[in-house]
Amino acid sequence: MPKMKITVLKREFYQDLADEYCQPDTSLCQVFADGQEFVIDDGKKPENFCSWAWNDIHKCYLTLRQNGNFVPWMKKDNVIIACCTDGIRPVVFKIERLTD
Numbered sequence: 001m002p003k004m005k006i007t008v009l010k011r012e013f014y015q016d017l018a019d020e021y022c023q024p025d026t027s028l029c030q031v032f033a034d035g036q037e038f039v040i041d042d043g044k045k046p047e048n049f050c051s052w053a054w055n056d057i058h059k060c061y062l063t064l065r066q067n068g069n070f071v072p073w074m075k076k077d078n079v080i081i082a083c084c085t086d087g088i089r090p091v092v093f094k095i096e097r098l099t100d
Contacts, residue, residue, distance in 0.1 A: 001043060003098040004065055008036040009081070013089045022088055029089045039098075050091075053084035057093055064097040084095070 013028040030049045038046040043065065045054045060082040063070070070078035078097040083090045 001041075002065060002067070004061065005096045005098055006038045006040070006046070006049075006061070007094045007096070008032045008034055009092045009094050010034055011089065014087075018088050023045050026088060027088070029091050032091050037075045038090060050084070052086070053091055053093070056084045058083040059097050064095055066098070 001039060011029045012033060013025075013071065018026045031048075031053070037060060038049060040046060045051070060070075060080045061080045070080045072081055080095050081092065082095060083092045
């Protein structure tokens with residue numbers, strides 16, 4: 001199976017939605033850091049990777065890992081941009097197939 005890499009591109013935070021719907025101490029996701037990278041060669045969820053985010057991006061991860069692609073939507077056949085489904089503080093990931 002190919003080696004894979006997941007990179008945290010950016011963490012978003014929608015203050016207006018947090019003010020209306022969340023507890024006052026809600027803030028930017030603290031599980032990840034912008035630029036953080038996870039290299040995976042065994043197909044398993046990386047240690048300390050948010051389980052909710054993993055479940056959200058897993059179908060894209062599996063597609064690339066099994067040599068699928070998202071062309072013509074994406075420019076490269078080994079990359080997809082995906083995010084977790086947290087509507088207040090989503091995290092955007094780049095998922096890459098490094099080797100075939």
